[in-house]
Structure formats: structure tokens, C-alpha cells
Amino acid sequence: TSPAFFAGESTAVERSSEHLSPEDLACLEWLDTQKESSVIYVSFGSVATMSTEQFQELARGLERSNQPFVLVLRKTLVADPSVHDFFEGLKQRIGKRGTVISWPPQMHVL
Structure with a gap:
């Protein structure tokens, strides 16, 4: 897996941080406590759906990975x-060890 990074202007990210929700801030604070390049990020975007069984399998895999x-x-x-x-x-x-959010502050996370 290749590391991900934001290639845009950092000023755009800084300006957007003024509009972060409490959930967004909690996610970013949690990320700040993790070792660099150690966190698995899982997001299926705004259109994908999955069955209960698929979600449970994904969640169990994350749980068993013992990775943040x-x-x-x-x-x-x-x-x-x-x-x-x-x-x-x-x-x-x-x-x-993990955090679950409804929608990420994606430019800040990556």
C-alpha cells in the first residue's frame, strides 16, 4: 500500500478547518495520538452500500488486525x-484502538 497525501494548497486545508464538527475534531485528535503511517483508513464514499454480513466481516477483520x-x-x-x-x-x-465516524474531514485525515 502506498502512503496517501494531500497534493493541494495547504492554505485550503487550513481555511477549511474553521468548519470542523465536534466529530471531525475528535477524529483528528485521535489521529494525532497514533504513530505516523500506522492507521488503516476505511471509507466507501457516499454511494456504496453493503449487506449486514459484509459489514460484520469487515468490522471483524479490522478488530482482528490489532491495528489502529x-x-x-x-x-x-x-x-x-x-x-x-x-x-x-x-x-x-x-x-x-479504532475510531468510527459518520463522515471524515478527508483533506485533514489524508
Whole structure:
């Protein structure tokens, strides 16, 4: 895997930081506590969907990897509301090793 980086003007990123939500800020603060180039970033964009089984398999893989990760979990990614219970259990099991957000401040994360 190749490292990702932002190739635009840094002033654009700095200006956009004025509009970060509390969730965005929490994600960035969490990332700042991680070792450089050590975090797995998983996002399926704004259009993709997956089944409950696919999501559970992905989440279990991240959990078993024992690596820090950011998982972007939009409300529309998995249609089945039962995934919420699985997700709550996942959050308890991973503790501070991973973070799950609904939408990332992508230019800041990368």
C-alpha cells in the first residue's frame, strides 16, 4: 500500500478547518495520538452500500488486525437497523484502538 497525501494548497486545508464538527475534531485528535503511517483508513464514499454480513466481516477483520483504524460508517452504508447492536459491541471491544465516524474531514485525515 502506498502512503496517501494531500497534493493541494495547504492554505485550503487550513481555511477549511474553521468548519470542523465536534466529530471531525475528535477524529483528528485521535489521529494525532497514533504513530505516523500506522492507521488503516476505511471509507466507501457516499454511494456504496453493503449487506449486514459484509459489514460484520469487515468490522471483524479490522478488530482482528490489532491495528489502529478509522472506519467511516455512513447511516446509509448498511440498510439493516440490526447492525446498530453489532456496531455498539464493536465499539466496546476496540476501545481506543479504532475510531468510527459518520463522515471524515478527508483533506485533514489524508
